[in-house]
Amino acid sequence: MDQGNSKSITRRLIAGLIFGFLVFLVVILVGDLQQVGSQVIHFKWIYFPLVLLLTLFNYILRFFKWHFYLGQVGIKDYPLLKSARLFLAGFPLAVTPGKVGEALKAVWLEKETGLPVSKGISVVLAERISDGLGVLILSTLGVIAYPRYWPAFAIVLGGLIALIVIIQIRPAALWLLDLVSNLPFLKKISSGLREFYEGSYALFKPKALLVAVGIGTISWLGEGIGMYYVLRGLDVPGGWETLSIAVFVLAFSTVIGAVSALPGGLGAAEASIAGMLVLLLGLTRDTAAAATLLIRFATLWFAVALGLIVWGFSRKLLFKTQE
Numbered sequence: 071m072d073q074g075n076s077k078s079i080t081r082r083l084i085a086g087l088i089f090g091f092l093v094f095l096v097v098i099l100v101g102d103l104q105q106v107g108s109q110v111i112h113f114k115w116i117y118f119p120l121v122l123l124l125t126l127f128n129y130i131l132r133f134f135k136w137h138f139y140l141g142q143v144g145i146k147d148y149p150l151l152k153s154a155r156l157f158l159a160g161f162p163l164a165v166t167p168g169k170v171g172e173a174l175k176a177v178w179l180e181k182e183t184g185l186p187v188s189k190g191i192s193v194v195l196a197e198r199i200s201d202g203l204g205v206l207i208l209s210t211l212g213v214i215a216y217p218r219y220w221p222a223f224a225i226v227l228g229g230l231i232a233l234i235v236i237i238q239i240r241p242a243a244l245w246l247l248d249l250v251s252n253l254p255f256l257k258k259i260s261s262g263l264r265e266f267y268e269g270s271y272a273l274f275k276p277k278a279l280l281v282a283v284g285i286g287t288i289s290w291l292g293e294g295i296g297m298y299y300v301l302r303g304l305d306v307p308g309g310w311e312t313l314s315i316a317v318f319v320l321a322f323s324t325v326i327g328a329v330s331a332l333p334g335g336l337g338a339a340e341a342s343i344a345g346m347l348v349l350l351l352g353l354t355r356d357t358a359a360a361a362t363l364l365i366r367f368a369t370l371w372f373a374v375a376l377g378l379i380v381w382g383f384s385r386k387l388l389f390k391t392q393e
Contacts (some may be wrong), residue, residue, distance in 0.1 A: 090165055090371070093336045097344065097359050109304060109360035117303035121368045124296035129373070131289035133157045135200065135282050139193045142278050143269045145183050152182060155384055161377030164370070165333045188262035192269030196282065199274075202230055202328060204286025205321040208294060212318025216350065219322060226325055234279065237270050293369055294320040300364045301347075304357055312351065319346045320365065340366060 097106075136157045140148055160175045176190030206227050213223045237243060247264050272278070294317030301316055302308055323342040327335015340362050347358040 087165065089333065090336050093340055096337075097340050097362055105356035106359045106363070109356055110363065113360070113364065114303040114305075117299045118364075118368065121296040121299050121303075121365075122372060124292040124299070125369050125372055127292035128289040128369075129158075129376075131285050131292070132197075132201070135285040135289070136193070136197060138281065138285075139196055139273055139278075140179075140183075142272050143185065143189055143193060145179075145185055148183060155380055156182065158377050158380040159384060161373040162381065163377075165336065165374060186262070186265045188265035189269035192266050192273060195270065196273035198328070199230055199233070200279070200282035200286045201290070202226065202325065203283045204288075205290050205324045206230075207283070207287045208290055208317055208321035209325065211314065212322060222326070222329075223322075226329055234274050237267070237274050240271065243267055243271070290321060290324065291317065294318075296320075296368060297361075297365050300361050300368070301351075303364070304361055306351065306353065306357070306361075315346075315350050319343055319350065322346070335370075339370075 133154055137148070137150065137153045140153060156175065156178050159178065163174055173187070173191065175194050176185075176187045179185045179190040179193070180187050206223065209219075209223060213219045244267075247267060250263060273282075295313070297320040298308075298313045298316035301312060306312060320343070323339045323346065324335070326342040327339030330338035332338055343365065344355070344358040344362045347353045347361055348355060353361070
């Protein structure tokens with residue numbers, strides 16, 4: 071990665087952080103500034119370490135899924151610490167405009183392991199799709215209970231399943247790749263597309279997909295339970311109903327944030343969390359805004375902080391100018 075690219079990454083990250091700060095202000099202003107501040111101040115902070123631990127539980131399981139995927143595309147015996155460094159280093163890039171993080175993780179993989187970038191991108195794509203299916207599974211009961219969310223749920227689920235099915239129909243996919251290789255304006259990238267397809271084909275085989283979606287479902291359940299303890303810290307009555315709604319709200323807002331194509335789902339995720347908490351639990355706008363800020367700090371911004379710490383210890387990988 072050259073110095074120009076390093077500066078570009080930094081600029082994009084700063085832009086994402088500024089956007090995140092603006093979203094933070096909007097969430098506060100949706101309620102009453104003084105009341106939202108009071109809710110946060112009087113939050114029972116004894117719950118917050120537990121929320122962070124549940125978030126870490128999510129990250130740890132997702133890391134093992136990432137490492138499992140590396141093995142599926144031929145990266146065998148790759149040291150866990152190096153694999154974890156690459157996984158965590160991608161977190162801050164979630165808030166960069168243009169989804170630059172997707173390509174950069176693949177570039178880092180090539181630099182570390184020699185895996186072609188196009189095949190590395192298939193790993194990143196498989197991560198996202200398995201996460202998406204995991205949170206959709208967690209959303210199922212909530213969608214059944216609240217039919218108004220069915221259209222969005224069905225569109226996302228249908229799209230993901232269609233993509234997986236197309237990838238697994240190998241003769242049709244290879245025919246399309248051969249067709250692409252004969253088109254003058256796509257001929258140059260045809261070899262990269264083939265590498266991407268071969269990686270995706272391996273990662274979406276039924277056994278690998280089942281393992282990945284199972285891990286994704288359990289890992290995101292951790293953050294859903296974390297959402298529950300955020301609500302408990304704001305004196306929302308506990309119980310199975312509150313827990314189930316908390317899991318649904320966290321999972322479905324993750325879907326909304328992902329399909330929004332906004333960096334880190336910023337704005338879309340916050341709006342869906344606050345809106346569903348008001349609608350489904352009957353919270354005031356002030357309490358919903360406080361809960362939204364706290365869970366986003368404990369999930370998205372906690373991840374960004376962890377990633378930036380890794381960046382600080384990985385300058386040779388991330389920022390050193392190549393000769």
